[in-house]
Amino acid sequence: MRMPVNPRLFLIVIVSIGLAFPSAVFAHIGHKVEHNHPFPTKKFSVRNGKVVYAKFCASCHGNEGKGDGPAAASLNPRPSDFLHLKYMSMRSRVDHYDAIANGRPNTSMSPWKNTLSDKEIWDVIAYIEHLFNHRWDVSSKVTEELSH
Ligand code: HEC
Numbered sequence: 001m002r003m004p005v006n007p008r009l010f011l012i013v014i015v016s017i018g019l020a021f022p023s024a025v026f027a028h029i030g031h032k033v034e035h036n037h038p039f040p041t042k043k044f045s046v047r048n049g050k051v052v053y054a055k056f057c058a059s060c061h062g063n064e065g066k067g068d069g070p071a072a073a074s075l076n077p078r079p080s081d082f083l084h085l086k087y088m089s090m091r092s093r094v095d096h097y098d099a100i101a102n103g104r105p106n107t108s109m110s111p112w113k114n115t116l117s118d119k120e121i122w123d124v125i126a127y128i129e130h131l132f133n134h135r136w137d138v139s140s141k142v143t144e145e146l147s148h
């Protein structure tokens with residue numbers, strides 16, 4: 001099969017753009033990771049993620065994920081807005097996992113790894129993604145990773 005673009009030239013162009021605009025390239029890589037990184041299980045529960053979210057996260061991050069829960073106003077920094085397109089496209093599932101499991105130092109985002117199981121963390125990540133793009137049917141008990 002013929003490559004439509006000379007791969008070496010493509011690489012040179014990408015590297016030069018990277019040198020000129022590092023943040024743009026990192027954002028792009030983050031975006032790719034978010035969409036390509038598979039969940040560790042092919043099946044997870046967005047429905048359970050919703051339950052976890054309502055119980056532990058909505059007070060700060062808001063019911064819709066806008067970062068505007070009842071506790072948010074008094075916090076500095078403010079809880080992340082999961083509907084923010086630019087922000088979300090820069091975060092991968094692995095970033096989210098890390099933030100949820102280990103918390104964010106010097107913020108009110110505390111580590112959840114002693115409260116939530118690994119599976120619950122992935123479920124709640126799926127629900128955060130769902131808030132962002134309404135990708136999954138929350139009413140079904142088990143969701144399967146879609147191929148895209
Ligand atoms: C007490 C308030 C509070 C609660 C409860 C809370 N968070 Fe957060 N969360 C924050 C704040 C504040 C930040 C922003 C930290 C920062 O700016 O670095 C944050 C950041 C995050 C981030 C993104 C970090 C990043 O910048 O990539 C994720 C993902 C997240 N929270 C998920 C959750 C989940 C899931 C729960 C429930 C299990 C939860 N949070 C509960 C306050 C909270």
